[in-house]
Amino acid sequence: MKGNIIILSAPSGTGKTTILKRVMPELGPISFSISHTTRDPRVGEQNNVDYHFVSEEEFLQRKDQGDFIEWAKVHGNYYGTSVQAVLQLQEQGQDVVLDIDTQGARQVREKLPESSSIFIIPPSWEEQEKRLRGRGTDDEETIHLRLANAQKELCDIDLFDFVVVNDTLDDAAMMFKAIILTLRAKQRRLANGNPITLL
Ligand code: ADP
Ligand code: 5GP
Numbered sequence: 001m002k003g004n005i006i007i008l009s010a011p012s013g014t015g016k017t018t019i020l021k022r023v024m025p026e027l028g029p030i031s032f033s034i035s036h037t038t039r040d041p042r043v044g045e046q047n048n049v050d051y052h053f054v055s056e057e058e059f060l061q062r063k064d065q066g067d068f069i070e071w072a073k074v075h076g077n078y079y080g081t082s083v084q085a086v087l088q089l090q091e092q093g094q095d096v097v098l099d100i101d102t103q104g105a106r107q108v109r110e111k112l113p114e115s116s117s118i119f120i121i122p123p124s125w126e127e128q129e130k131r132l133r134g135r136g137t138d139d140e141e142t143i144h145l146r147l148a149n150a151q152k153e154l155c156d157i158d159l160f161d162f163v164v165v166n167d168t169l170d171d172a173a174m175m176f177k178a179i180i181l182t183l184r185a186k187q188r189r190l191a192n193g194n195p196i197t198l199l
Contacts, residue, residue, distance in 0.1 A: 001191055003029065003095040004183045005086065005112055007105045007160075010120035011150030012075070013132030015166040016099060019120065022173045027180055030095040033086050036062065039077035042137045070100065070107035075145050079104070095180065102156035109159065116183055118176070119160035123167040 010016040024030060036052045038059050047053050054062075059078045063071055071080030081098055089096045098108060108115055122128035128150060132143055157163060162179050166172040185197055 001093060001187065003031075003090045003093050004180075004187060005090060005108070005115035006095060006097045006180070006183070007108055007115055007117035008097050008099050008120070009102050009105050009117070009153070009156075009160070010166075011122065011128065011153045012146040013128055013135060013150070014120050014122045015131060015169065015172065016120050018169065019164075019166060019172050019176055020097065020099065022169065023176050023180075024097075027095075027177060029093055030097065030180065031089045033081055033089070033096050033098045035079050035081055035100070036068070037077055037079045039075075039079075069111060070104040072101055072103035072107075074101045074103070075142065075149060081108075095184070102153050102159060105156070105159055116162070116179075117160045118162045118164060118179060119157055120164050120166050120172065121154065121157070123165055 008016060008020070020032065024032065034048065034050070034052055036054050036059055038054060038056045039051070041047065041051070041053050045051065056078065059071075059080065062068065063078075063080060067082055067084070068080035069083035069086060071078065073079075079100070081100060081104065086096050086098070098104070100108070105117055109117065122131065129143075129147060132138065132146060138146065164172055164175045164179070188194065188197075
């Protein structure tokens with residue numbers, strides 16, 4: 001059976017990466033789509049693991065070649081998802097998580113209407129700002145830009161099939177896992193007609 005395509009978006013600093021790192025090892029056949037970006041690596045980020053870090057020239061060349069299923073300029077940097085990598089993982093039976101912004105989510109929903117989408121939101125604005133600052137990876141200008149963009153991204157909430165509030169990490173991780181298990185069960189039902197069973 002082909003895997004599910006799962007779009008995952010959240011305003012910056014909400015905790016998307018933290019949730020993914022927690023749940024992915026517990027979910028079996030699921031892979032993270034490694035995006036291309038022109039952003040500089042953060043301390044601890046590895047090339048070809050967290051992102052494919054590329055120059056603007058290489059990014060634009062790939063875009064013009066049609067390598068990306070979606071791409072967007074987010075917080076001043078380019079980000080894009082390789083169509084080939086996603087479809088290859090899906091054919092191997094892996095569920096594929098696309099950690100992308102809401103502009104990208106809109107593009108993937110149009111191109112792959114069978115995809116599913118999850119939006120993670122923070123419990124409050126105060127907590128969102130606290131997390132973004134607490135991460136300690138961004139300068140003040142970047143934090144302001146990301147907070148302003150976060151307000152705009154929240155307006156796109158209706159694009160998404162599922163919304164998870166990341167209040168406590170334990171609860172958010174449990175919700176995320178429940179969604180993935182439900183999608184798998186639904187897919188099995190579509191394939192063999194059996195009732196939805198959570199495995
Ligand atoms: P995103 O990937 O959405 O930009 P991160 O996963 O980098 O966000 O999380 C931003 C910061 O918030 C990190 O320092 C992380 O440890 C913290 N964080 C994430 N989830 C929670 C939570 N449920 N409660 C408290 N802090 C959290
Ligand atoms: P960060 O720089 O914090 O890793 O990511 C910034 C934003 O870019 C996040 O909202 C993240 O989801 C988004 N992003 C990461 N990769 C992609 C991608 O391939 N395409 C799009 N459209 N957004 C991405």
